[in-house]
Amino acid sequence: MALAWRNLSQSKLRTVLTTIGVIIGVGAIITMVSLGLGLQKNIVNNALSRLDVYTRITVIGVSADELLAANEKQSDSDDTSVDDPGDTGSAAKSLPIIDDKAIARMQEISGVKYVVPQMSFVSFTRFNNRTRRVNIGGAPTTIPDYDAFDNLLAGTKFSSDDAQEAILTEDGLNLFNTDQVSPFGPGAGPRRVGARGGRRTIFPAAKTEEERQRDASQVIGKELVLLTLKSGVQPASLVTPQSNPLNDENDLSNDPRFERHVFKIVGVKNSVGAQVINLAGNAQVFIPMKQAKHYRESTRDTMAQMTQALAGDPGYPAAEVRVIDPSQVQPVEEKLRGMGFRAFSITNAIDAIRLIFLIINGSLALIGGIALLVASFGISNTMIMSIRERTREIGIMKAIGGSDGEIMKIFFVEASFIGLSGGVFGVVGGWTIDAIANFVVNKWVIASTTSIQFFSIPWYLWGGAITFAVFVSLIAAIYPAFRAAKVDPIKALRHE
């Protein structure tokens, strides 16, 4: 083995150039695949860091359009053509409508901790002298294990199911502090913040924990006003051309068409650690479930009412099923599906994500592997040239008693040195590039208080890359080594 090292160091330049090929190949693999793995880790970990995700199943309900379409079919099935064999008689019955009865049925499945229907509606609310259109969600108060409000930024939970109390999310709070008129209205999106501490960044820096807590606790106890139209009222146009009930408090209170319902803000929900899939349709404001049901009716628009009159009640848009522990997710999900409900859990999504990343990472590794393959030709070339130059040496070695196999071994060891050192340096190089890129992105592109790791190099990545590099170099050495072994010592000794 020392012989091989010595041989390589004889022609340092040539060895180094060949090794560089391997370094680039390995470095490319490491850099690219580590990016893929890092993203995967971030996304998956991000999704899985919410502990509740492990135990949540989402059940999707029936939309109004589906209900209408199903009712269409029902009338058609009066004639003799059988379009949908499964669709006989009452179409509405075969749809997995989530109504209170369905909720009760789901609740009965063993392993289920609780079932919460998605109850949300859009409405106008007034706070901080601003009127905004928000999503309001109903939250259960009678389920002891319901933990959406366990980690409030400030304040307390609802005191009862009947209370006229509200809990805002941070996003909701921000709505009332800015010029944005609705969650998706003009003004939405990352705001171009000027230099913050002298650093210009593309996305604004987040507030610190203390800032957020301070802002949140300031609104506890204040009043949030829910606006509804008095029943039977024709909206028509503004009462007078000059009146501006949207912005003027007096005009609003004096306007006979509106009813004002006062809710007391008792809490602010923490956006960090928030549920990834927010069941209440991304609500900005939460009120107790009973209140929500009540106001949902009174805020219903005419289209919804017409749909109900024409085709029936489509039921809740979705429901959240919580199981007692992660092992129950699979069986409960199957049972729900067996009942005809459309259930899915994050594990499906995770599986899909895993598959996608498998493909992505595999492709990246393949590209890097091609670079390595090219490098292997370089290794072959180097070895062949080396053998040509050392023909006499090989002859001498054979003359003093070296066997063909031993000669071959020498060249294989030389090649594996190139592969090994190229692999190791490639890993180091890839890691360095990752570190630099990570630093640059964290410093100049986004401003986060903690640095995010975009790249991940697990042991099997660098171990695999080095092994592959050595393997490739050995393969590259096969032909040259055979050539070396076949050298005829007598001819070689005459060689110069």
Next chain:
Amino acid sequence: MSILETKDVTRDYRMGGEIVRALAGVSISVEKGEFVGILGTSGSGKSTLLNMLGGLDRPSTGEIIFNGGSLAPLSSWQMSRYRLHSVGMIFQSFNLIPTMTARQNVSLALAFAGMSQKERRAKAMDLLQRVGLSARSEHRPTELSGGEQQRVSIARALANEPEILLADEPTGNLDSGRAAELIGFLNEMRRHENKTIVMVTHDQELIRPYADRTIKLKDGRVVETAGA
């Protein structure tokens, strides 16, 4: 039983479109402890014969017998072991590896025999000392005189303690002083360690004082033998 024998050995080469016969029916035998000289002009086939004895080449017909065993059925690997353990060769042009020191050159032969690094070092130094070169062990061949290089070569040939030493015109590149020294040394080997020496040369005068026997080749045949 003779230590080395050739039985009707022939060696043909294909050169261009023709077949050249380098050896034609050569039968000789060498006893253990003998100093045999093989004489002849260039082209007589003497080097070819020595290569056969050294296991570097195989005859086209006939066989080589070492200690009663024929080399003919030996595999390539077995032949390499024969070269490693049974014979030691020295050449006119020394055939040292130029990028290695004297000690490393000797160690190389020991490495092929599977010796550990520490053992190799010790034995190589010991061998170099026997040929009087311990002071120059870390020098490369280019830094050594012809005589010194040949001595390294001898040390290497002796490394695995072969029974036979084969020398192909070993004094060709040496001045007469060194040449006499060399032959004297080979003779010492024969007398004190009972090594068998077969030396190819074109200079009869050189070996006459030492050789027990001489065999003369011409055009690939034995034409004369002299001595015991």
